[in-house]
Amino acid sequence: MLDHGSIDDGVADAAVREADWKELHWRLRSLAQQRVALEAEEASYLVEAEDTHLYKRLGYSTMAEYMERELHYGPHAANERLRVARELIELPLIAEQFRAGELCFSAVRELTRVATPATEEAFLAKAHNKTARDVERMVSGLKRGDAPDAEPDLKLIKKRVVLEVSNEVAERFRRARAALDKERGERVTDNDVLDILLRWNEGATGEVPRPVVQIAVTTCKTCKRSFVGAGEPIEIDPATAARLSCDAEHIGDLESDAPTRVKPTIPAAIRRKVFHRDSFACVVPGCRARRNLDVHHVVHRKDGGNHSMAQICVLCSGHHQQLHLGRLVISGRAPDLTFEWRPDDDVESATTSPPWDYEDDPPIVRTSVRS
Template sequence: MFDGADPASLSDEALESRVLGHAAQITSLTAEFLSLVAELDDRQSWRGPGIHSLAHWLSWKAGVSQRTAQEQVRVAKALRELPLIRQKFREGRLTYSKVRALTRVATPLREKELVNLALSCTASQLERAVRAMGQIDRGHGEGGGLVPPAESWGRCKWNLDGSLSVSMTLTPLDAARFLAGAVRAEYERTRTGEDPDLPSVSRNTPEELETESGEKDSEVKPANRRDLWRNVPSNLAPAVVAMAGMVHDGIAMPELAPGAEILIHSGESVEHAHLDDGPALSDAELAEARCGSVTRKALSRKVPGRPGKLALLGLGRKQRAPSKAMIRALFLRDRCCQTPGCGRTRHLHAHHVVLWSAGGETELDNLILLCGTCHRALHRGEFSITGHGQQRFSFHRPGGSVIEASPSTRAPGLWQPDSKITADATVPVGGGKLDLGYATEVIYAVWEWRERSALQASTAA
């Protein structure tokens, strides 16, 4: 039980014991949490207005990120078929980090060896082992055939210092296209007046110069900048920025395309110039952005008590459809479907809260963004929206109760630790000292022997 002791008053031994003990308790509770998530998935009782998946529901109700919720649902589903891993998880022996890794490669026939491995190594060691196993498994499919790699994917995030981090994993062919594009962009970025528009060797680019045997001809080289054409730049960032600039300048876009524009908020009503939904810009960066750019102004004023909200002159009852300027302001204000728990950013509708047919006006105080699914649910009476003026809205269930945008995750009552979970349950057997290469070799040998034995038994029968 919690005794309310001040951590600063504990001895080193007591402090270490409590840290490990709480880690074991958290592990056991996480196992119970995921078993409940799996049951919730079976019952489908999470469904409701604006909720498109169980991960959406967890993100809204449990206060976790969408990506974390998606991974929790994946692990919860995978554990249904893995009783041994599930048991060790509930005992606090396998942490969530280890279970999350194991569920990527575990099967009912494999889990015994994988559990023994996981109990004897650290979470980072297990991650490395699982990555290696994944590569081995992907290398050979049924019948020993080559299995294609997973689809390309990527993500980006703004850092605290205002920089942007981009992470991508590409299939071999996509990677080759990306690197070839980077080489071309680097040539264009650094080209001088003496360089031709295109290499002048039979009008072919380097990747098209092949011998009859299918191998690249090392004797045929572009006459100019041969080193640049032959090598991928060591620093890809300038080339990627150049690639983005070429696409930005060369591809037309629709009138309203918030994600494809470089939108900067500045002016007297803005304390610091900043990218839309992004970091602040220095005076030098602002001047660079303005130099040679096409600019558009959005006439707006601050709404009292509503930081960041735009108040734009509306159309009243003169026109039902919002103007382009109003649609732009609406996207800047809402950014996504406003139904609590939804958050979709594509195929959005500008909805009149007080219907146009009921006398509602085309003003930002009466307009809100909804995705197609939520818009349909609204008109079916699954929930309702009330406008409170100054661009404030609330969502209500059919009975009238408010749908909270960010519900509390605090559970009633006091948590009592499980006395059956030992304080050192999460500590690896042997202190985490393990030869992962040897362990992986032994594990695969056991699995291959088991498969051969099963094949021989089926043949004899």
């Protein structure tokens, strides 16, 4: 049995442990604030070091090389640290909270992507008591100059996917990507490469490709917003929703109990004839793509278009997305079509990079006539 003394000792030990965990917590918090304060101090020194070309005195050709060798940063981290340090010069309120240890570097990094001197106070107010991950979500889809409560642009929201592969697979991937670049006549994006892989897996291949949409796209009848995915649906931008609905299978109203038959956007017989007429290739002049193909209504159905052969053509996924983003306009009656490119600084490029005219020059117009 425990005697009176051992009970007292146990109580004392518990009291010590109680004090210890509180002390441990505050020490860790103190170290975190010191670390952030040091990162803020480093940011100011980085600007000075770059402006005075410190790196050249040590034989380095760039500031990034100096940071990689002397400060042990990776290339991407070095460039991000320099970018943030430069941005903080114009954002004194964010810089002040960074120096005070109230904002960690990860949160500062995200805020400096979108905040301006006119909006930084509002962003700081909204970021108060948020984690770095919360701040990242808060600014996702916003561009520099937007207010914190602005409607996010879904085209600007990106997800990072990291793959670890063997040397052999990495080399095969490099060669496959080079082949895609050659087929498209330009450098394809990471998004394009993954989209092509997913299309292959989803069965959008074969002599006459099936409608490419093999995932569920749900569009609200009231607000017209569209979502994909299961569990936690992800919103997609209107241009992507319009592109997917061009060549899909519709299952009907999800709020109705009435059974409905699956109905393709374009009748299978018409799709087959269109693919044969267009030689199983994208009809855009100069495009050599023969895979990842969609069919598109030259005149949208909502604008009075129909399923006639003259109103439908074959497009690669890249040009199809460009069209729905408003950067490519197709008119005429297939197969005699006119293609017009309209550069727009507010719209992200999807996969094509036509030779844009600048300033007040008229848009480039090219015509494709197929016999």
